[in-house]
Amino acid sequence: MSFMEIVLLDDGRIIRPCGIDDIEDVSEMVITEAKRSIASDFDEKGWEDFLDYMSFDQILKRLVTGSKALLVQEKDDQVSGYLEINGHQILLLFIVDYAQKRHLATQLLRRVIMTLSPSELFVNASSQGYDFYCSHGFVALDDWAEKEGVTYCPMKWKNEEPAKES
Template sequence: MLIRPMLGADVVPVAQLLHTLALTFIVHDMRPEAAATFLRDNDAEAIARHLERGFAYHVAEDDGAIAGFVGMREGSHLFHLFVGTPWQGRGLARRLWDCARMATIAAGSAPPFTVNASNYAVPAYLRLGFVPTGPMMEKNGVRFNPMRWPAPPD
């Protein structure tokens, strides 16, 4: 498994992976208009715009297939972290998060980092060391759980 910076040629397969996973794990319980907005806001054109704006993306490539990807916004917000179902449960999300975190720190940013986790992803983020910072929220029909890494000191 190779983890590398995302290239322009990766945008379409990354968007396809996000779309497939979003249908299964994120938008299935949204109102139709909210689901359509979420999918549009995370399509290939949107991801290409994020790259142009300086979001730092990495992909995990397995035998030529995109197994997962991670994207950081503004050096402090974990914007995307998706792992294809065949690769889930193998530590790939941790490897992607570690890569993104280390690259972000090397570029001059420092913790804490934030994420808006879907309900499905909360357990995975907890395993990565994120902690909730408030109750579940909803914006434009999209439910999310604000979290941060690392946990604040006691």
């Protein structure tokens, strides 16, 4: 299974790579969910920077220059989940409110681990994502920090599985 393959989930949802035609929907979904779930992690300047980070141009630039992204697509083509990674750094992981508790974030994370076989992963966890990452073997590298208007906890996951031989 490669990162680029489309996976049909048991409930009819699809996990697939993010394409250029998806960027506007992804941006809208992530901003909506961030407002709902982690807005308190930002000061005013941090929120403005986040909105810029989630603009079409910035997402496209990241995808063209090395980021990889997966999304969860509903049966009605709506985007209900998004994971973006660059190297060993998880940049974004968001699931829409109505689809949470359905293990979509876990499935996206597993997909990254299965297809990219990273030796380790890093994330700057939000207040909302911290417990999720802990439950998946991530450990805090330091205390909660604030940088450029964003509060986060740096975390690391180490792959305990032996590397697969090609």
